[in-house]
Every structure is written in C-alpha cells, then in structure tokens.
Amino acid sequence: MPRIELHIHFEGSVRPDTLTAIARRNRLPVPDVATDFRDLHHFIDLWNVTTACLRTPDDFRRIVVDYAGEAKQHGAVYVEGIFTPDPALADEIGLDAMMAGYCDGAAEAEETHGVIVRLTPEQYRGSDPGFGMRVAQAAVRFRDRGVVGFGLAGREGRFPDEPYEPAMRYAADHGLGLVPHAGEAAGPESVRSSLRMGASRIRHGITAVGDPELLTEMAERRIVLDVCPTSNIRLGYATECDHPITRLVGAGVLCSVSTDDPAMFGIDLSHEYALAAQLGVTEDAAFEAGLAGALCDEKTRSRLEGM
Template sequence: MRPAPKIELHVHLEGTVRPRTLLAIARRNGAPLPARTEAELARHYRFVDFAHFIEVWIATTNCLRGYRDFRQVVVDYAAEAARHGAVYLEGIFSPAERVRRGVRWADIFGGYADGAVEAYERHGVVVRLTPDIDRELDPALAQECARQAVRYRDRGVVGFGIGGREAAAGLARYARAIAVARDGGLGFVPHAGEVTGVASVREALRYDPVRLRHGVRAADDPGVAAELVDRGVVLDVCPTSNLRTRVVRTLDSHPLPVLRAAGVACSIGTDDPAMFGTDLSREYALAARLGVGAADAYAAGLAGALCDEPTRAHLARVGRSAFAALS
C-alpha cells in the first residue's frame, strides 16, 4: 500500500545526511569529524539540550564542502522522503556557515539548486529551497546571504529564514537582511518560539512571516495563538526534534494538541532526521497521536508552502485525490 502523500516544509538538508554517507563525504573531502564510525557518530547525537545540539550540528555538517556534496544531499533526501510519500519539500540550508569556512556561494547555491532539479527528475519530489542565517551571524554577511538567495529565486529559492540560538540576538539585528529577501520576492520563514518563550513568537510576527518554524510556545498564550489563526500563519512542527533537544520533556506534554484546538494550522516536519533518528512517516504518526492527522498536516503544508500557483494547484489535486480515496 502506498503511503499517503506528504508535504514537508521544515527539514534542514545538512541534517538529513545519514551517518554512513556523512562519514563517506568527510573522507572524500579530507574533513575532520568528531567520530570515525557510525556508532561513534550515534553517540554524538545524544543531545543534552538545544545548545549541545547546535554544537554537534556545526561540528558534523562542516564536512560538506563542495558543489558535489550539496547536490548529493538534496537528491539523497528526496529519495528517502519519496519512500514516505513526500510530494513536496522545502529544504532549509545554511550557506553562510559554509562561506565562513571558505566555500563559494556559487558552489553552495548551485549545488542545492541543481540537486533540486535532479530530485524531481529521479524521484518525482518537488523541492524548493529556503536558505537560513543564524542569530550569531555578522549582519553584513547576513545581508549578502539574502542577496545571494534572491539571485537564485528563478532556480528554486522561495524563502529566507533565520535560526540558531534564539536568545543570541533579536530579529532587529537582521532587519536589513530580512528586507533584502522580502523585497526580492522571498517569503520570511523564521525559527521562533522553540527554545525561548512566547515573546519570541510575538517578535517574529512583527516581521510579517509566512510561517514560523516550530513556534510551539505560541500555545502558552491564547491571544498569540489567535493572532496566528487570524493572520493565516502556519507553524512547522517537528515532534521528535522537540523531544530530542529537550524543548519538550515528553510526547504527552507536547503543545501540538493545544495549538490544534486553537485552530492553528500546523505542518509536520523532521527538522534534522539523520541526527534525531527519525523519518517523515514517524513524524506524521506522532502528529496523528497528538491529534493532527495526515489530511490536516497535508492541508497545513499546502497552506504554508511558498510554491508557485501551478505547483500549488497540482498539490491540491494530489491531496484531494488521495484523501478522498482514504476517507
């Protein structure tokens, strides 16, 4: 039986690389890793908290260094996601993190863009791209990242985000980069309300986001949740990620049911599936346990997607056909 179709809007492409492939890429590039075997790498992926996760993410993903690596990452993940029913993905990547270590913008953006084309040709998954900056980045470099993202708008880049440690800096520090991206036609899709409280969600809403990545702390304030509904802002929720980084202590205490009851649209994603030991089917199953079924998750994904209208119409037809048959 074929899996139900899925839309995934929150997946960091660098965090999709399974341990065996990551080790092979590191050897190919002569790049250091804090592990020599899959078992050692798995031990590094036992995160104490969110800050520890960020440290490990940086230490491991910097073995990605060339056009070939970035292209492979997209194609490999599309193959994996397709097995779980994915028909549309918006892949996050962090180009400035690589540029600071000597990698060329063209190799990063070109690799991911070409990988997205190959992913569709080989696996039938539509891939769009949403590069991210982090809250500890020099603002001038953040602005250049936004300009580079706009240059690749006709090659699959549809959004611009910000992530990293939420407490490191406010969004005002990056207001110019956000404006460059928005003026260039890209949707703003920041991480917010993941590690810090609901104030982070309020701050992000001042910058007119299309979606919020995570945003689960909006459940702590009914007024903020209502504002999300009124403005049609979709949250990208990643249950296993929240558990593995200790943002949420137990699945039973996850805020998703509260958000669902408030009427907030919540798409479902894997975040960093290789690092969190999960996959898209598992995340959809966890979401269903929390009250968001596959049809609801698909509808939220469709509402929040930054694709063009012909693609949106195609995805809508896929959803209607699939979920009518399942009902």
C-alpha cells in the first residue's frame, strides 16, 4: 500500500556513509554521532553536529534525493520534508541558496524516484525571532518551487512561542500551512498554543492525551498529528507498551506515521509503520491521516487519492 510521510527532518536522514562523504568534500572532520540520547536536549546537540557538515546547496539537494530514493523502497509516494536553516550558514551562503538547494532536490527526487516531495522549512525556538522572519520570507519566495509550509521547532517548553508568532503569521498570510512542533517535550498547553497561532497540523502532539477537551476538539476539527513512535520512545516520552498514539486514535484523532530522524534513530519508514500497527494504527488509517494532513495542492491530492 502507498505511504505518506509528513515528518522527516532531511538533516536527520543522512546515513553515515553519505555524511562521511559530505564532510570530507567540505573539508570538515567526520562526525562521530552517537545514537544513545539522554533526552531531547542531548539529541538536539548531537543533531547540530550532523547539520554542521551540510554547507552547500548541492549538499541539500543530495540529501533530499537520497532520502526520496530510500523512502520509495518503503512504499512512500509523498513526503513532506523539514529543514531548519542555520543563521551562520545562511549569512555565509544566503537563505535563497539554501532554499534553492532543497527545492532542486525535491524536483530531482520526483523525476528520479517518482516520489512527490514538498518542503516545510522552519524557524526554531531560542533563535533570533528576526532571523525566523527572514526564513519565513524566504519560504514564501519559494512557494512555486515546492515549499508548502512553515514550522517552529527547537527546545519546546524552554522558550515561549510568542516571539516567533509574527513569522508564523507572515507565512500563513502568504499561503503557507503552519506546522509547529508541539506536545512532545511540553504538555497539552503547548498544543493549544500552536492551535491558537493557526496550526494546520501538529508535529508530535502526543501530550494532548492529558487533556480530554483538547482531544475532542482535535478530533472534531480533524487536526492531524505527525506521530513518530520510535522518536518518542527513544527520547523518553513514551514506551512500546504505553504509547499515546493508541489513546489518540481511540479518541478519534488522526495520526500520521513518520520517522522524524531515521538515520539518527537507525530506523526506516517500514519499521515505523510496523510499530504503529502494533500500537493500533492500520495502514489505511495512517494513509488517511497523511492525506488529510498533507499541505499539497488539490491536483497533487487528487493524484494521491488515486493511488
């Protein structure tokens, strides 16, 4: 059955051999990225070690194409990929060059592998909100090249959302869907904050299980959650025996299934779908949620519905 993946950080999809090749080409030390994470903050620190190796538009193009090829092997027909521009690198090569690299990759991915790739760049909590606005403005400039959404990531719960809302509003006012990370490291109020800012979809959102009224609201509004089971388990927010996705689906909340950072977790899309099935999410339900949450245009949606 065809699969839709809505939550994949391209920077976290780079397999070790490719990361080594990119680091050497850019004359950087080859990173030794551990796979044992103490918590989300430690994971982000290690994730930054990986992303520091990606320095050129061609690096960005390559990792998009490579992941599309991998995802195709696991049935993916549509992927919404995330990338998080680094301020220092953006100053060095320019945000437009970064965006163009990812967009070139999305176009090549469909041509080479037949996988539809759309892009959802993001700002991150703890960064300069002014830089976040610059990222939003660049994202809007690339709407006609596959950018469909704009997100908010970073150390949830440590930094408030409010300073980053102007960039989110700007993106939404110019036609991009909003896809913030929320409800992972922080509780239900984080999800409510994202809904107040106009989120089209919530990345993670699993702590919403602690608020029955919120669950009812999300089910009624058909708010889709991007659930990444292994990521939640490895970072200490769930266990295989007690993962919130079971209760979320039981409450009628639409839950798509994604890998988050597959190279860093040592997993793939088939692994996540198998784990989700054990937790009560069928292939049909995952596809329905993915289709409902996808930010693509209606022509692309019709293509997916026919698969």
